[in-house]
Amino acid sequence: MADAVRQSERLVMPWGSFYAPISRPSPGAQSTVKSTLIAMNANERTPLLKKGQSYGGTSLAAAAAFSDGYVSESAADSSYGSDNDNSSVKGDYAGHEHAGMGKHRRDCCSYLQIMTFVLILAGGCVIATYLLIAESRIPALQFSLDLVHRDIWSNVSVPLADFLNFSNVINIVIMQTGGSGCEKLDKCLQILQGLQKQYQKQLGMAQEVPFNFLIGGDRQTYEARGWNYESGLNWVAQNATLVIAFIGNYTTLAPNALQLRSTLSLIAESVRQKKLQRQYKIYGLQNLTNSEVDGKALFGAISQWTQFKGLIQVL
Structure with missing residues (x-):
């Protein structure tokens, strides 16, 4: 039995786990089993995670609630490239598209203002020319000789x-x-x-x-x-x-x-x-x-x- 206990102590936890190995006594033992949480730098294995924060909706506290205290590598990896990430990319694209549309509108407004000014100026020239011609004809009308x-x-x-x-x-x-x-x-x-x-x-x-x-x-x-x-x-x-x-x-x-x-x-x-x-x-x-x-x-x-x-x- 003692040999079985020593062999269970040599069990190796899956690579990348947040928890250290736990001694498992024989079934007849009544001692309380304690687990120890080992703090890891988030940058060691998951550079997208920050300490005390979550990525893709999964926090460290939630990870600790998993059975046997294991957090698989796929849990962190599954959050990378998730819908949240896609939404961020889409948001950036939408922002650029909105900025482009705004610039296009400003260009159109400027063009319309310039064309309006040109039309007003042309109309003023036409009216001024007409008045000059009309004025030049007035003496002939006023001073007709019968x-x-x-x-x-x-x-x-x-x-x-x-x-x-x-x-x-x-x-x-x-x-x-x-x-x-x-x-x-x-x-x-x-x-x-x-x-x-x-x-x-x-x-x-x-x-x-x-x-x-x-x-x-x-x-x-x-x-x-x-x-x-x-x-x-x-x-x-x-x-x-x-x-x-x-x-x-x-x-x-x-x-x-x-x-x-x-x-x-x-x-x-x-x-x-x-x-x-x-x-x-x-x-x-x-x-x-x-x-x-x-x-x-x-x-x-x-x-x-x-x-x-x-x-x-x-x-």
């Missing part, structure tokens, strides 16, 4: 006057005819023919009224002696002047805006056709024989023009 030629209303085919030398024409003289005004074509033609008869009674039937052009209340511009002939007005330098008369009396009431625009249109057309020098000057002719305030409202209106240089007063 010219009624002399052969429509006059009985004089060719005025008895000298030709104008266009290179000398640098003055514009503006005056009023006095008497009644007109706001319709028929009325204006009637007034013009009446003025012509009065003038011809004094100087002969071959004479034309002493104006180059006349402006009616109907916004029409009426040709008298035109661009090619001297005005016949004795109070001005005829070889250097275009005379423009407003039909009617504008001492108390100024001409309407359309009449003033027609006058500016006529002046602009004169410059365009090189019938008037670009450095032209504008004067108002005031006949003091008629009134000391003759044409006061008219001259007050044209005095706002940049080229206006003052009044020529005659008796």
Whole structure:
């Protein structure tokens, strides 16, 4: 029996166990069997385990509860490469994928912002170009010239006057005819023919009224002696002047805006056709024989023009 006990003491525990060999006395012995726990460094056999911690859901305390105090090598190995490890790898992959998606979204947002800015800039350029074109057309619309030629209303085919030398024409003289005004074509033609008869009674039937052009209340511009002939007005330098008369009396009431625009249109057309020098000057002719305030409202209106240089007063 003693030999059997000694032989049981030489039993070798499985390699890698956490427990030392235990003496097993004979069945008849009543002594208490004690086991001793040997602390091992976790790095000696299982580098993935840390002291006092578990890996893959298995702790050292749970290992101690196994029968006979054995923890097989496969218990530790079974935790390596487990679902927890796979979940960690999957989590890393998901994190990288999420980061990639976030970067992609940021790139898309930046691209959309850039494209929005480009579209706004292009739209602004288109609008600015349209406004510039529209603005460049406004003067043509505001200063359109509606010219009624002399052969429509006059009985004089060719005025008895000298030709104008266009290179000398640098003055514009503006005056009023006095008497009644007109706001319709028929009325204006009637007034013009009446003025012509009065003038011809004094100087002969071959004479034309002493104006180059006349402006009616109907916004029409009426040709008298035109661009090619001297005005016949004795109070001005005829070889250097275009005379423009407003039909009617504008001492108390100024001409309407359309009449003033027609006058500016006529002046602009004169410059365009090189019938008037670009450095032209504008004067108002005031006949003091008629009134000391003759044409006061008219001259007050044209005095706002940049080229206006003052009044020529005659008796």
